[in-house]
Amino acid sequence: MTVIAVPPASSPSPPPTLSPEDAAARQRLLTVLFAGVFMAALDAAVIAPAIPALRTAFGVDNRQVGVVTIVFSLCSMTSTALMAALSDRFGRRTIYLMDIAGFAIGSLIIAQSSTFDVLLLGRAIQGLSAGGITPTASSVVGDTFPPEQRGKILGLIGATFGMAFLFGPILASAILVVASWHWIFLINLPFAAIVFAMGYRSLPRVSRPDAWPPFDYAGITVLAIMLASLTLGINRAVDTLTGLTVWPALLVTAVLAIPSLMWVERRAALPIVPLTLFGTQQLRTTWVLCTGAGFGMGSVIFISSVAVAAFQTPASKAGLMLLPLVLCSSVASALFGRLQNTLGPRAVMLWGFGTLGIGSLLVGLLAHHYWAFMVATLFIGAGVGIVVGGTLRTVVLDEVSAQQRSAAQALVNIGIAIGNLMVVAVLSALADAAGGGLVGLQTAYLTAVGVMVTMMVFSVRLRARRTA
Structure with a gap:
């Protein structure tokens, strides 16, 4: 493996891009990146079938076992910016391998846990590690591949999530x-051992500058408080476990942390969240669209409930009705990743949110018809594949400097995660308020149509064509 020498500087320099002739090196690198992202996504997909077994094994109720998912989401989202900053400081290769190893350690702790608390510890380590895998992989793509290839590659990385959610429940069952x-x-x-060994050989190694500005401890602390308060407040996890109504205070804390974070980051020598990432219309629009993409992606969670309410599908088999959706999502992600350079980011996102809106509208109006329900799942799956594919990550890579790639990719992940949190809270509340059952779920999906139309309006603010 070649060691690339980088002269000391105030910020790290990425390795040179791989030329088209470096086919073998490119293929090895892509295999490592896809495998790592697939592993992290797969573990999120296999947890649902395992929940009943965990509940029985540890003697916990439904309320307590739900914390298994909440802990993973909380740790994953709060670690994303930290891992991005560490990858800038210590190199993408080092942090990617560390995350793969950490994920394996967390998995081992879970498998060997004798108490529920130990299991939660392992799940937290998994989440902390998983939070850095996708943004670091996306940054490696930006570092080592020419701009015209990034959309296709990031689209394929997005498709791995669909494959993970397709095969995960089947594998776990x-x-x-x-x-x-x-x-x-x-x-x-x-699996992690193979990815680690391949990554050790294939990921570019870069020497790091000796002198670095002080680490932004204040910034990462405020950001963690903000994201933790937002996650727990939206999920109302603390209320669930303690019986105390503290979620409004948590949400207020998250809002108050925003100006605090801005104040801290303006004074940081090397901020965790550079405020320049909000300096252009393209970037500000992208962060909004990331949240909308997460909202659309999260709406999939209610599809199985619609199948149960509309067609009396057994709950144990309702997940099988998502298979066409997941397949359609994977195909659309890969396809629009390839078409991104031709269509441009504006058209791709209009297609994506428009397709999601059509699918949500069909559920909201015609879910009681089986044919309409199945067509709706195809539209929703395709829309999710498009909006969560590589387009937004490619826009970010085009807009930011090489030194800010990791931080920017971390914000993409955070935006999608916030959208996921919001959709679960908002749509479930709307469904309950409308009386529950099929009518309540249809009301929730009609509201989702409004969100998708709003995202289409924001998409118009993107450039019609990629920047050079």
Whole structure:
């Protein structure tokens, strides 16, 4: 492996882009990136089938076992910016490998846990590690591939999420048939070992400057408080566990943390969240669209409930009705990643949010018809694949400097995660307020149509064509 010498500077320099002739090196690198992202996404997908087994094994109720998912989401979102900053300081290769190793350690702790608290510790380590894998992989793409190839590659990375959510529940269910729940997590160990070994050989190695500005401890602390308060406030997790109504205070804390973060970052020598990432219309629009993309992606969680309410589908089989949706999502992500340079970011996002809006409208108006429901799932799946694919990440790579790629990709992840949190809270509340059942769910999806139309209006603010 070649070691690239970088002269000391105030900020790190990325490795040179791979030329088109470096086909073998490019293929090895892409394999490592796809495999790592797939592993992290797969673990998020396999947890749902494991929940009943975990509840029985540790003697906890539904309220307590839900914390398994909340802990992972909380740690993943709060670690994203931290891992991005560390990858700038210590190199993408070092942090990517550290995250892969940390994910394996968390999986081992879960599999060997004798108490529920130890299981939550392992899940937290998994989340902290998973939070850095996707943004670091996206930054590596920006560092090592020419601009005209980035959209296609990031679209394929987005498609790996669809594949993970397609195969994850099937794999977990098969494991539970032939073995215990422990093997759902133990299977990560050989997979992580292979990815680590391949990454050690294939990821570009860059020498780092000796002198660095002080680490932005104040910035990462305020950001963590803001994201943790937002996550717990929206999920009302503390209320669920303690019976105390503290979610309004948590949301107020998250709002008050915003000006605090701006004040801290203006004074930081090397900020965790550079305020210049909000300095252009393209970037500000992108952050809004990331939240909308997360909202659209999160709306998928209610599709199974619609199937149960509309067609009396057994809850154990309702997940199978998502298979066409997931397949359509993967195909659309890969396809529009390839078309991105031709269509331009504005057209791609208009297609994506428009497709999501059509799917949501069909659910809201015609979900009681089986044919309309299935067509709606295809539209929703395609829309999710488009908006969560590579377009927004490519816009960010085009807009920011090489030194800000990791921080910018971290904000993409945070925006999508916030949208995911919001949709679960908003749509579930609307469904309950409308009386629950199929009518309540249809009301929630009609509201989602309004969100998608709003995102289409914001999409018009994107450039019609990629910048050079």
